[in-house]
Amino acid sequence: MSQWWTYTLSDLLMFSARTYWRLLELLNRELWPLHLLTIAVGMLVMGCILRPAARARRSAYLLLGASWAWVGWVYHLQRYADINTGAPYFAAGFALQALLLWIMSLRTRNFDPSPARWRIGIVIASAGVLLYPLLALLDENGWRRAEVFGIAPDPTAIATLGVLLALRAHPIAWLIPLSWCAVTSATLLELRAWQAWVPAAIALLAIAAGLLLRRRERALSSRADPPT
Amino acid sequence: MSPDSPQRRRLLTSLLGVSGSLLLPPLHAAPAALITRAIPSSGEAIPVIGLGSWITFNVGRDPQARAECAAVMRQFFAGGGRLIDSSPMYGSAQDVIGEALAAIKPARLFSADKVWISGGARGPGQIETSRRLWRVPRFDLLQVHNLLSWQEHLPQLLAMKREGRLRYVGITTSEGRRHAEIENIMASQPIDFVQVSYNALDRDVEQRILPLARERRIGVIVNRPFRQGDLTQALAGKPLPGWGAEIGCSTWAQALLKFIVAHPAVTCAIPATSNVNHVRENLLAGSGRLPDEALRKRIALDAGRLA
Numbered sequence: 027m028s029q030w031w032t033y034t035l036s037d038l039l040m041f042s043a044r045t046y047w048r049l050l051e052l053l054n055r056e057l058w059p060l061h062l063l064t065i066a067v068g069m070l071v072m073g074c075i076l077r078p079a080a081r082a083r084r085s086a087y088l089l090l091g092a093s094w095a096w097v098g099w100v101y102h103l104q105r106y107a108d109i110n111t112g113a114p115y116f117a118a119g120f121a122l123q124a125l126l127l128w129i130m131s132l133r134t135r136n137f138d139p140s141p142a143r144w145r146i147g148i149v150i151a152s153a154g155v156l157l158y159p160l161l162a163l164l165d166e167n168g169w170r171r172a173e174v175f176g177i178a179p180d181p182t183a184i185a186t187l188g189v190l191l192a193l194r195a196h197p198i199a200w201l202i203p204l205s206w207c208a209v210t211s212a213t214l215l216e217l218r219a220w221q222a223w224v225p226a227a228i229a230l231l232a233i234a235a236g237l238l239l240r241r242r243e244r245a246l247s248s249r250a251d252p253p254t
Numbered sequence: 255m256s257p258d259s260p261q262r263r264r265l266l267t268s269l270l271g272v273s274g275s276l277l278l279p280p281l282h283a284a285p286a287a288l289i290t291r292a293i294p295s296s297g298e299a300i301p302v303i304g305l306g307s308w309i310t311f312n313v314g315r316d317p318q319a320r321a322e323c324a325a326v327m328r329q330f331f332a333g334g335g336r337l338i339d340s341s342p343m344y345g346s347a348q349d350v351i352g353e354a355l356a357a358i359k360p361a362r363l364f365s366a367d368k369v370w371i372s373g374g375a376r377g378p379g380q381i382e383t384s385r386r387l388w389r390v391p392r393f394d395l396l397q398v399h400n401l402l403s404w405q406e407h408l409p410q411l412l413a414m415k416r417e418g419r420l421r422y423v424g425i426t427t428s429e430g431r432r433h434a435e436i437e438n439i440m441a442s443q444p445i446d447f448v449q450v451s452y453n454a455l456d457r458d459v460e461q462r463i464l465p466l467a468r469e470r471r472i473g474v475i476v477n478r479p480f481r482q483g484d485l486t487q488a489l490a491g492k493p494l495p496g497w498g499a500e501i502g503c504s505t506w507a508q509a510l511l512k513f514i515v516a517h518p519a520v521t522c523a524i525p526a527t528s529n530v531n532h533v534r535e536n537l538l539a540g541s542g543r544l545p546d547e548a549l550r551k552r553i554a555l556d557a558g559r560l561a
Contacts, residue, residue, distance in 0.1 A: 036482075037429065040345050041312045042528075048316050108314035109345045 035216050041109040043217040050178060051170045053105050057177060061159075064176025067093060068155030068185055072148060075139075075192040083134040083193055090186055091127030093176045094120050101179055116209070120179070123186075123202040130199060139192055140243060146235045147192025153228055154185025161221060180210050180225050187232040191239075200236075204229050288334040288540040291521045293422065294471035295446040300364055302515040303540035304337030305330050305533070306477060306526030312345035313528075322528055324354035329530045331360040333537040339449075339475065339524045340388075341368040341399050342380055348387035356389050365390050366447075366475070368426060370399035374406025381414075397424035397449055401432055401439075408443060422446035428477055430458050440466050447521070449475040453485060454513045454557040464519040473521035476514050480525060485510060488561040495556050497549055502542035506557070507532070511539035513553045516546075 054061070067089050074086035098120025107113035139147070158181035162172035175181040183203040190199050207229035214222035290299035305327070313319035327338070340347050348367070355363065365388060371380045385393060396411050398404040404425060414420040424447030427436055433450075440448055440463070448467060450459045453476075467474045480486045489506040503509040507525075514523045525536045545553060 040309060040343070041314075042309055045313050045316070045319065048319060049314055052316060105314070109312050111343065111345060 035212055038112075039213065039216045040111070043219060045109055046213075046217055047167070047171050049105055049109065050173065051167065053101065053177065054170060054172065054174070057100070061172075061174045061177055064093065064096075064174060065155060065159075068151075068175040071185070071189060072151050072155060075144060075147060075151070075189055078139075080134040084131045086189055086193065087127045087131035087134065090189055091124040091131065093182055094127060094186070095124035096176060097179050097182050098124065101177065116179075116206070119202050119206070123199075126199055126202075127186075130195065139194060140239070142242075143194065143239050144192045146239070147188045147190075149188070150191060150228060150232055150235075151185045151188030154181040154183070154188060158184060158224075161224070164220075179206060183207055183210075184225060184228050187229060191232055191236050200233075204233070288537065289515070289544070291473075291515075293446065293473045293521060294467075295422070295473065300522055301334055301336055301540055302520070302522055303335060303511065303537055304339060304364075304366070304475070304522045304524040305335055306524035307338065307340040307344055307347040307351060308477070308526050309344075309482070310526040310528040311340070311347035311350045313350060314346050319528070320350055320353060322530075323350050324357060325530050326528060326533050327351070327354045327360075328358050329533045330537070331358060331362075333534065334540075335533075335537060336360075336362050337364040337366055337475075337522055337524065339366040339477075340384075341370055342384055343368070343370045343399060348384055352387045352389040363390070364394045366395040366397065366424075367393050368397045368399035369407050369411070370402055372403055374403060374410060377403075377407045377410050392419055393421075395422040395424055395447060396420055397426045397447065399426055401425060401427060401435060404439065408439075408445075412444065422473075424448060424473075424475070426475075426477070427451075430456065433458065433463060437462055437466060440470055440472055445472060447473040447475055449477055451478040452476045452514055452517075452520070453479050453481060454510055454554045455481070455485065455561065457554065460517075464517060468519045474519050476520055476523040479511055479514050479523045480507065485557070485561055489557065492560045495552075497545075497552055497556075500543070501545050501549065503539070505535060507535055508539040509553055510557065511536060512544055513550055513557075515540065516544040516550055 071086045071089050074082040074089070098117040102113045102117035102120060106116065155175045159172040159174045162169055165171060173181050175185050183206045186203045187200070187207075189195075190203070207225040211222050211224075211226035288301035288303060290301050292299050311323050313323060330338075338351060340351055342348065367384050367388065369377050369381055371377060381393075381396065396414070398407045398411070408423070408425070411420060411423040415423050423445050425436065425439055425445055426449035427433070428451045430451060436448060436450070439445065448463065450463055452459050464474060466472075486507050492506070494503060494506055494509060498504065498509055501509070501512055503512060511523055511525065514520055525532075527533055527536065
């Protein structure tokens with residue numbers, strides 16, 4: 027795109043709010059009752075991060091990776107690409123995140139997160155898996171436009187941030203979920219949707235929690251191993 | 255009086271006209287003949303109101319929304335409209351248009367599309383894909399979208415025109431971008447159309463581009479006549495000043511469109527909508543009296559004051 031700096035977000039938005047939400051509604055109608063399975067997968071992932079064993083972590087990453095691959099395929103490539111020329115790139119990003127999570131599943135070790143780390147991680151993951159679909163009830167269209175983990179990208183990215191926080195994953199694994207939260211918040215902002223602030227706010231909360239916990243854990247470990 | 259005599263036809267027409275005006279609200283009145291403008295390079299007349307498809311026709315595979323777009327197009331053609339404009343940049347809009355065209359089979363279509371791809375080598379492939387999506391044998395007008403790789407695309411489009419595979423060639427921009435480059439191309443290339451953004455508040459093109467279009471005999475297509483709906487939204491609920499009645503306008507949307515098409519350099523404005531009532535309203539702006547220069551100034555002034 028030439029002179030890209032002259033383009034604003036609204037110039038790049040090529041569909042209406044109505045089309046955006048109808049896409050989700052039609053996808054939900056088509057895939058139901060798969061939602062029950064994807065929510066169950068989300069809850070299983072949350073269960074896995076409560077356990078310190080390497081096998082549980084491996085399962086969490088594997089299931090999460092499968093969710094990213096599936097959402098990239100069924101949402102971005104199969105549906106969103108119809109109305110957004112950028113969607114194939116989003117699909118590629120989701121595939122890359124899936125790959126990254128699967129690679130991480132091969133390199134897991136026993137890890138016992140601090141109570142604060144897993145508590146905050148579980149809260150954020152729950153926001154993605156359990157609370158996010160409930161946001162739809164605040165709209166007149168109700169369940170029909172619910173955004174569900176493993177079907178829609180926003181709750182999938184948010185739940186992933188919770189898991190990455192709880193398992194103290196490498197910062198590289200955060201890049202795509204955080205980028206998606208930024209993209210989706212910007213899109214929803216342009217569509218003048220009240221939900222616009224939700225992904226960005228949760229992403230900022232996860233970053234802040236991650237930084238604070240890392241600092242605290244470093245301080246604790248230096249106290250536990252005083253220099254000789 | 256024979257069944258087919260001109261007097262009988264005139265009588266019936268006038269009776270129908272009277273009963274129509276008495277029985278139906280203005281929105282549903284039989285459409286008056288649309289004002290046409292001659293394309294400067296050929297003299298071919300096209301209606302001053304066309305139909306854009308940015309955002310409104312990008313509805314994916316939603317069958318309900320596709321049916322609504324088809325209804326909009328049906329109303330557009332029924333009201334005398336001809337020019338529909340789209341682009342490969344508009345997501346599913348081309349396919350939505352093509353599906354509706356296949357169902358409606360309009361008697362008179364002026365198909366205007368664009369080439370929007372980096373590098374000239376990929377231009378012909380994209381044009382062919384667009385043509386198949388539109389389900390038309392050939393395009394009437396192809397424009398280089400936002401001047402992307404125009405140095406490579408323009409010679410190809412001009413060659414298509416020479417070979418009879420295309421009727422008109424143009425270039426586009428929007429929101430006032432790259433006007434200096436647009437002017438250079440208008441001055442140096444044998445193009446038939448230029449597409450720019452123009453409305454009662456965004457009037458940059460009046461300075462150089464519109465006079466140059468008249469001088470070089472280039473047709474002008476106007477996009478974003480309502481600033482993508484922001485202008486009509488800002489004026490919603492604000493009563494139309496008294497001058498509205500002078501030019502047969504009952505809404506701000508009509509007045510804003512009349513402001514545009516009254517400019518002598520403008521060939522056609524292409525408001526986009528997904529609402530059948532808005533198509534009717536837009537088409538009404540393409541008939542009846544147009545504002546003179548003094549009234550155009552008042553429209554711009556009042557729109558600026560109230561928006």
